[in-house]
Amino acid sequence: MEAAASLVNWPSEGITRVPFQVFSDDEVYEREQQRIFRGPVWQYLCIEPEIANPGDIVTAWMGETPIIVTRDAEGQIHAMVNRCAHKGALVALRGKDNAKHLTCVYHAWSYRLDGRLRSIAFQKGVNGKGGMPEDFDVSAHRLQPVRVASFCGLVFGTLSDETPPLEEYLGPRMSAFIQRNFGRPLKILGRHSQIIHNNWKLYAENVRDSYHATLLHTFYTTFKVNRLDMDGGIVLSDKKWHHISYSKRATFNLDREYLTAEVHSAKYGAKHGDSALEGPQLLDAWDEFDDGITHSIQTVFPNLVFQFTLNSLAIRFFAPKGVDKTELKWIFLGYERDTPEQTEMRVRQSNLTGAAGLVALEDGCINEFVQRGTVGAPERAAFIEMGGRVAESNESSRATEASVRGFWHGYREIMGF
Template sequence: MPAEASGPSVWPAAGVSRVPYRVYTDPQLYAAEQERLFRGAIWQFVGFAVEVPRVGDFKTTWIGDTPVILVRSGPDEFSAFVNRCAHRGAVLCFEPSGHRQQFTCVYHNWGYSLQGDLKSVAFQRGIRGAGGMPDDFDRSQHNLRKLRVQVLSGLVFASFSETVAPLEEYLGERMTAHVKRMFARPVKVLGSYSQVLHNNWKLYMENVKDSYHASLLHLFLTTFKLNRLSMEGGLALDESGGHHISFSKMATDTVGGTDYESGKLRAQDDDFSLRDPRVLRSWPEFSDGITHAIQGLFPNMVVQQIQNSLAVRVLVPRGVGECELFWTLFGYEDDTPEQLRTRLRLANLIGPAGLVSMEDGIVGNFVQRAIGERPMDQTILEMGGRTVESQDTRISEASVRGFWQCYRQHMGL
């Protein structure tokens, strides 16, 4: 069903400074998102190149609600295809990762190459002249559904679209530069996990792009002066509004005369201290002085720098009111043993029980449970104005408005 018929037929007159609650609760709009966003003219992150180091190594993942296989199909070649046999639609590969010479469906043993080409069909010629496929059956017409693949700084992206712009053009110069900043050195994957969030996926992406909630909702950040709005920082948005970077520099914090000091905000608790200060020990990671940077790539990818805690997050929709957030923590191959220990200690900040990000796992549900019976009501997005543009402050919802500007363009709303 077209998005125009399934979603809000008319967006509020105020534009992206208002968002109707219905976008978080409409099942038909959710179905249209799968087609227009996740299987549309958009690049989707599917994995690190180092996760599939040898020819034949693979990992299974998701693009929206579509299961996908990423495989290293040649020394410098990656292939991605839908994890679904072309014969009767069975799941082709169940393991999260592994090594294969080819992919064979357990149901009827159709076999596929590492590029996703159908190479063999069990009993294609029948037995003793009986049965089998018709004489004009052409295996080349029944390959797996292949995706376009491009690699940027060791990150592998895939797209269902034949018309989407090349990856760096799609990201734009500013966003590409930040990816290259974060992945300028060979990456070492430190671990991964996921958490289920009981809210619409877009509520989490709004949270990622909402830079000013961090020092209000996350008391740990402000109590231990990791990230305050009094630090030098800002928001960088691409032209579409869909991609953003929120950044700050911890060394520039000056709290004198601010609301943090006055006690006006639920943003600090001076009664708490750390018994073991090594939990927050860090070192200057990048020469630009940025200590906290969150990059959101439309529609559902996040590149994270919280001091020396580095991670990629990918959000997978699991229905209108549920999604699954996949975290992959990383460092660099040339990290010293002490730097590696520091990254692992700082990993306590993030994840389902993270000292910082724990609240992000529930706050979306606070919204979801409250809006269900009021689909025609609206959110208000006017912090920092009503425009979609880069700003020299993080006290703004400009990047949230940018998400909705890009969303509306792709969805035709």
């Protein structure tokens, strides 16, 4: 703890202040790789439809650690570090593949789909000369294994033996909401990938911040997709690390704050009631669940997001690529039982978000603005007191930064700050 305290001088106000240093400090970034991404947390790897068949292989990341996920001939799912046991080269080079085994192109060390070494080239040498020593044991060398667990078709991995079971890590309320959205057979509708030029934690904050959505994303506000004057709330997990933000489009009660210049002016977007879409079918939707929730964002610490907007279901996951660079990936999903008309509506609604979406494009910009604005002032700190000073659920208001404070609660705990 003493070493951590000397690394970051966290303000005495705790989770209501975040030192700008943590967004640009190389030593902090390296500690995150060790304590978080190689530490006792579960991280999203893939969804089962991506590895539906024996021999299917996908690659993923846990922080900056490259990962391989496979399904073997018996149908078992495995994960391992994508690093050859010989020289450390990447073994799987394609994002998706199907093969009977894994082979490193450098020296042809070949592995089973569970990561065990099966053979190496020239083990006995050539013409009786060279080769490995007599005591070389193939069974003593393998790809580093990763613990895996699957829940509702979502495959998670961890590099730590200390990570609790997945459903315990998620907690009952988070698990139940994942079950709501993913508890039926899924199909992949499309993908996006983008590089955002900011520290990964700024995106982790952003997706927990329901307060900004009604100000930055004027499309949501103008067309009543997601506003703070809709019924909704914030739910934090028991440990405060994960969260759900939800709103109900049908129960909309206009707050006069939306008519003020600060919230809804010509400077930022169309005035209330002045806009119309040339393609209004973009917002066509059907009532999919009986709980009335039409928009939700759910996060799982450290870097996973589930989105349900109208009928657009998506997974977002983001991997740090340096202290000021993050890769953000999206998978848009439907259900196997969907009608062709429902699938068409989900695909159309996917244009709301993604790398070139009407809404998410703004997040990529604003996070970079924060990165650029904070890098020169590591001694200063963010002020996070909207909705109070604690990290707790609030199912009567989303005008709060409670879930952002929840993220920093978990971050400080695992980092030792």
